[in-house]
Amino acid sequence: MTKPDKPVPVLTIDGPSGSGKGTISRAVADALGWHLLDSGAIYRAVGYAAGMAGIDLSDAQAVTRCAETTKIVFRDPRDGGETRVIVNGHDATDELRTETCGAAASAIAAIPAVRAALFDKQRSFRKAPGLVADGRDMGTVVFADAEHKIFLTASAEERARRRYKQLKEKGLTVTLSSLLREIEARDERDATRKVAPLKPAAGAVVIDSTAIPIDQVIARVLAVVRPG
Ligand SMILES: Nc1ncnc2c1ncn2[C@@H]1O[C@H](COP(=O)(O)OP(=O)(O)OP(=O)(O)O)[C@@H](O)[C@H]1O
Ligand SMILES: Nc1ccn([C@H]2C[C@H](O)[C@@H](COP(=O)(O)O)O2)c(=O)n1
Numbered sequence: 001m002t003k004p005d006k007p008v009p010v011l012t013i014d015g016p017s018g019s020g021k022g023t024i025s026r027a028v029a030d031a032l033g034w035h036l037l038d039s040g041a042i043y044r045a046v047g048y049a050a051g052m053a054g055i056d057l058s059d060a061q062a063v064t065r066c067a068e069t070t071k072i073v074f075r076d077p078r079d080g081g082e083t084r085v086i087v088n089g090h091d092a093t094d095e096l097r098t099e100t101c102g103a104a105a106s107a108i109a110a111i112p113a114v115r116a117a118l119f120d121k122q123r124s125f126r127k128a129p130g131l132v133a134d135g136r137d138m139g140t141v142v143f144a145d146a147e148h149k150i151f152l153t154a155s156a157e158e159r160a161r162r163r164y165k166q167l168k169e170k171g172l173t174v175t176l177s178s179l180l181r182e183i184e185a186r187d188e189r190d191a192t193r194k195v196a197p198l199k200p201a202a203g204a205v206v207i208d209s210t211a212i213p214i215d216q217v218i219a220r221v222l223a224v225v226r227p228g
Pocket of ligand 1: 015016019020021040102209
């Protein structure tokens with residue numbers, strides 16, 4: 001009798017905005033040689049496409065149609081820079097990273113039919129030799145069968161400071177207090193929605209990175225995948 005194929009391993013990294021999911025996921029995926037899914041970029045792309053089409057984000061039917069029809073392509077840059085996100089043929093990478101797009105993504109992500117429309121697309125990223133999946137419901141819903149699960153968090157104040165530094169370095173004018181308010185509002189919406197709310201998956205290893213430097217967080221996550 002032949003043995004059934006071993007499922008492709010998945011490491012899920014869920015957590016609130018600014019906890020470092022993207023940074024840590026990219027570094028861990030590179031170290032393991034695994035694929036990467038930035039599921040937040042998919043929700044941001046739909047929020048962006050809906051905005052471009054003039055759709056009212058509270059119109060669940062219209063936003064769901066938008067989620068079903070928006071073409072989202074992740075393009076690896078040839079020069080080793082940031083992955084580009086192409087939305088309906090337009091390189092929207094920079095627009096997607098704005099707080100406006102983050103808030104739009106958070107709003108449309110609360111619509112159950114939108115989440116259902118994006119489910120298969122996210123699952124399709126599971127390919128050998130493995131996948132690191134970053135988001136809010138990777139370990140609880142989309143890859144509930146994942147072998148390794150992390151919940152990465154940090155205090156809201158620390159996350160606001162990180163975002164402030166990031167935006168200042170880009171030359172943008174922001175205030176720490178407004179960023180803290182935006183982060184707290186997004187946390188509240190993502191964690192209290194009825195469908196797939198942000199919460200640690202059962203069995204997830206919780207890492208609070210408030211006072212832990214990036215390289216140590218990466219080491220802790222790698223130790224979960226490759227213990228000993
Ligand atoms: N442990 C850490 N210590 C200090 N800074 C960190 C740490 N982890 C991440 N950062 C910095 O915090 C900022 C936000 O990180 P990142 O974009 O990875 O968070 P995120 O959780 O993916 O956010 P979002 O959900 O909004 O996409 C980046 O500038 C990153 O370099
Ligand atoms: N798996 C996911 C990923 C993202 N979202 C929603 C909620 C977030 O506020 C928003 C943007 O995500 P980010 O790019 O900041 O990680 O998208 C979600 O509901 N589920």
